[in-house]
Amino acid sequence: MDLPGSSRVKRGTLMLASLCAAGGLFVSSAFAAVSVSKAEQLKTILTPMGGERAGNGRDIPPWRGGLSMPPEEYTEPGQHHPDPYPQDKPLFTVTAENMGQYSDYLTDGQKALFKTYPDTFRMPVYQTRRTAAAPEWVYENTYKNALRAELADGGNSLLYSYAGVPFPILSSDDKQAGVEAVWNHITRWRGTYLQIQASEVAVYKDGKFTPTTVEQQVEFNYYRQDKTIEDLDNLLFYYLSVTKAPARLAGGAVLVHEPLNQANDARQAWGYNAGQRRVRRAPNLAYDTPIAAADGLRYADDTDIYNGSPDRYEWKLRGKREIYVPYNNYRLTSNSASYNDILRPGHLNPEYTRYEKHRVWVVEGTLKDGKRHVYSKRVFYIDEDTWGISVADQYDMNGELWRVSMAYMKTYYELPVTWTGMDVFHDLRDRRYHVQGMTNEEPEEIDYSSPPPGDRYFTPAELRRRGRR
Template sequence: VYQTRRSGSAPQWVYDNTIKNATTAKLLDGGNGFSDAYGGIPFPIPQNGVEALWNHIARYRGTYIVRRASEVAVQRNGSYSLVTSQQEALFKFYNPKGTAADLNNIMFYYLSFTKSPARLAGGAVLVHETLDQVKEPRQAWGYNAGQRRVRRAPNLAYDTPIAAADGLRTADDTDMINGSPDRYDWKLIGKKEIYIPYNSYKVTSPEVKYKDLLQVGHLNPAFTRNELHRVWVVEGTLKSGSRHIYSKRTLFLDEDSWQAAVVDQYDGRGELWRVSIAYLKNYYDLPTTWSALDSFHDLQARRYHVQNLDNEEPSTIDFSQAVPDDGYFKPAALRRRGTR
């Protein structure tokens, strides 16, 4: 535990847009999307839980990013195998040269190519994340290198298990929580102070090797850093008649960045089952506050999954590349790029 340092920050144009959004943004039918906001936090003064949730989903993380990172499922005995991929994301909602009229209902594009191990290499996933998820749900496609075929992936949402995570992460666990909020009733509990990972620079230092970071049961505390911060607390309860492996989710959103720092997930019996943790740090070259890496702990199985490891990768996250056009993220481009 360290002294609190509120290092969270964003570009001035993001703050300016956030001020505008405060008086214009509105939820769409059922809270499954929002409109009349662009380039900033949509609901900086949230009136309910679903507005606070959208603040996390639509928070600032740059415009276009490219990174190579690994993920691992750490078993009870501490063993693990790396799965490495190249990831690219274009956050259309945060293109300073664009406007809300340019979005065409797309919040961001996400593209991931698996690099290793050999049995998975060449596979790819493409996601078009929509802003109005009632009008148009998320669209996703997968590329199978062995079959050289691109197929729709309509189930890449909600509690679909992610293969590379060995069942420890669902599709909507990624990024702490993502996708349509429609299966839960969301309640804004209020603010409180808790200890959360912050200014977590050591966990992704190239001087720290994976074998030293990944311990049995949890990350090595010698490299983690926790501070006392104010967070918004949001509670999601599974709606009657809806299906999901989590009966309840409690989100703890960093007040400064709206990034979910910790998420508690409960099983069908109401028992705490899984805990997701984002190790936040400031990316000063933008600037923005985002996670250095994310961990997903199954308290009952005593295993955990870690995503976005880059300590031993030849390069780290890159925010400086030129923003591609929308055609770069079309399904037709998946096969062509997957064969490289």
């Protein structure tokens, strides 16, 4: 079987990739992303994911392994996560009145939120806790990827990467580094298999909302430990979602097979219509296709802040900054808070949010000539410890700032994995916003405890069966 995304890979190259996957240090210079001596920095001055181990000597501490053990209160899979830092209090709060004092640590999108909601939007800033963590086998594979991963098709295809971040040490070329950072976000560690029932809501200007509840299953084929680099078959993950409420939407379902390299194979998607009882291909579920449940506030590639092929944008690394990002948002995702407690006109209730100062990679994407998208430019602020996009500023076709997205992250210490607790998508003009991934009123949060059901489960036939329930 050929490596993902390359039907022309020769047998010798396949054998080389196999040696790398097995942990061998024989790496051809033709395929090595960085030298062995440089990759060794992932064990010394850099974290295993490529962040700086050292702090800034002031308010960003050194990384000391992250949060990899649950507190005693966490006793069973799927339980809502107890806050590991219940005694933490805000150090200060950024408001519209004092934001000039903190301007260097805010994105343009965050500043716009203060200007749009001057009386109500606030950012409580807490002690920075570098809780990001992943299993050792993910770190080991990230090290191997540093030695072997490469890009093809102008940066639109990823080769020789498996079960870890592909480019923990970015290229010195700003354009190549930009698309490498985007690939790191697309392939970052989010677990191997998860089940979750969650709600998403579009919140109107007056604060009214109606939750849409969905049951989701995701299998990250890229992180299957029972596979090898040759077995990926150009598949990043499977996604199956079934709508449970409201009644008018219940029974509808979506299935996605997400390829690693969409330059070679397009995303495959199917939808099940409960009223018609039919499964149909959904070939347009990508890029700027509107998501129905989001009431026009989220497009297909906004999900997870960004997903899918990077081929429509020219990406460029703009450097690294220290900014205030949502982090360790355990109170926000707690089952002691209701949706009515959290959702306010214009934005989330600041009383439940937590921001910390972290270092982020700044990546700018500019729409390519001849390509179509509603966003002419996207600026991503990517957490150095996880490669997850923390904040995204999105611009319209006139170059005006239009939308702001934020991932309210926390560490799921039972794995461990540091990922979003909920994602929020703001439309600055309409003064509305969309929230995805709310579990506060659900009996459980993400359940990572079950084994992956396997490739044969995520089929159109299963989509039909699940949608009928």
